[in-house]
Amino acid sequence: MTLPVRFAGDLAELPTSAFGHRSLTWWGIVAFFLIEGTTFALAIGTYFYLMGGEQTWPPAPFSPPNPIAGTIFTVLLLLSEIPNTLAKRAAERKDLRALRKYLLIVCAMCAVMVIPRAFEFASLNVSWKDNAYGSVIWTLLFLHVTNFLTDFADSLVLAGLLFTKHSVESRRFVDAAENAMYWRFVWLCWLPIYVLIYWLPRWVS
């Protein structure tokens, strides 16, 4: 037998979507940031742990990676934050036309970034099979490639969805705003990895 109820208020006037920390999606994505961020942090810890066991970094006879492709990728990645921010703002003011435009620009930039990204693997000057140093810098790059491609695919699907009848749902704008937040996470994670792969071996060698 359950207790009789007493009505203490009504929820009908509440909104059906909200941005930022008011949305469930935001919390889900932040939790995934923590998971992926922890993975990156531990992979970076592995890098330093292995570095501590070497006399030189990179260990002889290997030379540091060639930074050209990685630097081009990094510059493009940072520039993509401009349309990404504009897309986020468009989503937050529920401007569908602007959102479509800026999200497509982000996707186009991602498509271009795939080219230098592919060349990065050829710039490392070491194979993952050569030694532990090679293993860890290949792993760092592989982890971030996965991160990058996941959000690229996610952005493409979202952009496609914005050209269907489902674009009128206000949740789509929340999705787009949170997707833009995820893109910021992608480039924020890349910056320390970029330094560790391309520059630290030059500075300490």
Add this chain to the structure above:
Amino acid sequence: MTVLSGKDLPRDGEQLQGPALDARLARTWGDAPGLWGWITTTDHKRIGIRYIVTGMVFLVLAGLSALWMRLQLATPENSMMTPDRYNQLFTMHGTTMMFLFAVPIMEAMAIYLVPLMIGTRNISFPRLNAFSYWMYLAGGVMIWVAFVLNIGPDAGWFSYTPLSGPQFSPGKRVDIWAQMITFTEVAALAVAVELVATILKQRAPGMTLARMPLFVWGALVTAFMVIFSMPSVALASSLLIADRLIGTHFYNAAEHGDPLLWQHLFWFFGHPEVYIIFLPATGFVSHITEAFSRRPVFAYPAMVLSLVTTGLLAFGVWVHHMFATGLPRLGYSFYTAATLAVSIPAAIQIFCWIATMWDGRPRFRVPLLYVVAFIVTFVIGGLSGVMQASVPIDLQVHDTYFVVAHFHYVLVGGAVFPLLGAFTYWFPKFTGRMMDDRLGKIAFWMIFIGFQVAFFPMHFLGLMGMPRRVYTYPTNMGWDELNLLATIGSFVVAAAFLVFIVNAIFSLARGAVAGANPWDAPGLEWATSSPPPQYNFPHIPVVSSRTPLWDNRNHLPVMTGLRVDDRELLLTSVMEAIPDVRDPSAMPSAWPLWAAMATTCLFISSIFTPWAVVIGAFPVAAALIGWFWPKSPPGPEPVIE
């Protein structure tokens, strides 16, 4: 752009309540009938029960593997099994207990109970919840099928390198173990994300953080611990697979890798894992102690702070598993101090439970008996743990049966006893029927006494020098009687579990019918019927204290206005639980199952070829797109407000 209005949609309230509301909500929140409904359900209760039953099956399998080992060790120089079979058995026992029973079943209890305890209609991201179960099931089935085919892992539940590396463990046994880790980590992390979002955003109006039930606090701290620790073992096992499959050198000392890197990554996960199992159990203990002592838990703020402190300190003690590897002096001192410190919040909690009973009017029903057994057993295990924080003692007893005794006292005492108490306590909520009290007490005393008989002698065996993980021992060591005693005790425990399971099955069919609140407990989960309807609560409850059903004995304050023609739940603010947003909840879907099948193909194939990661990504991506693509046309209330 058409602006659609939701003003005329059906909602609960003065006009729609009682049986008419129940029928309307049952249509909206019900699953399809039959097998299709079973496959597509997103109901946290159905998935929670599925998780619990599967976890219990793995407990039985792990228990049987332990019995098999105890039979082998009952007499010296026993040739009942080969060393290889023994290696597989202790690996399967530990792996199954830790990865397929303990963590999943604690999360399973949270999946079932947390939404009811906080007064919401479903867990957040319910399809992810369904997906997590399928992944967990696939990982568990994979490793047990491998064992049946005699390719079960054999390098221990911790799979230390270099033993588990390509040089010393050729074949696929270790890869199967490592990939099982990936399956269970995906499942555990998914549930952790759901629990964090559910607990922080879906609490009933008025349930501020300071009024949150202690099991929910335990589930929240545990979820964060899963989020910060499980990536470590996932990374460690991925690097191990890479070493074995594509020739990387992370753990290969010959190419400047380091086998100790494995131990760091593994124990950075492995020690928090112990608390991931223990903290939800403390939640069970708090609820049971409170209900059966008939007073609120003593010193609630101290209990919450202890949970949080344990969660933080748990990340600072992993190196005490590595004392025998050799450390700098400062390292020894730091990790000894940290290990001693982590016992303080646990002790505070134990004093609070004793104070709750002392100041209450305890009724020693079966759940509370398990709490008493927990306190006794866990304190013994805790004390032998504090002993081992001292480096000289640790070095002396390292890899002996003393350690086996210690961690079984901590894990069985600290988690399994509370779990059995919790199972008995919430059984009426799960099923609508009470478990039989007499059979429950018989099982309890058999488990409690059998456990002490099985594991207490192991302290002495360890101090007498008997090492762990040996498949037999010589006759003249003085270990014969104690080993036989331990084997007898383990069979008593097994018989007790049989009684417990028979009791559960018998009670499911013929137990006394339980009302909504058979124990006169104070939490919101007891405000709804037993078992709860698909939508949990007809109206969203409102909370104004930590013990709402004790403080409002005549009526339940509720809020109205959620839609009843669509699955809708209430989001509230993080700190104060002020109503904020009406949010849709996912409909039933088979896509989580398809996504899990695609992911399973990827994971299993990648044991054999690295290309599986590339090729397998496409079906996974296709399944995920199918999952997230909206299925129904925009409804009357999508509103671009």
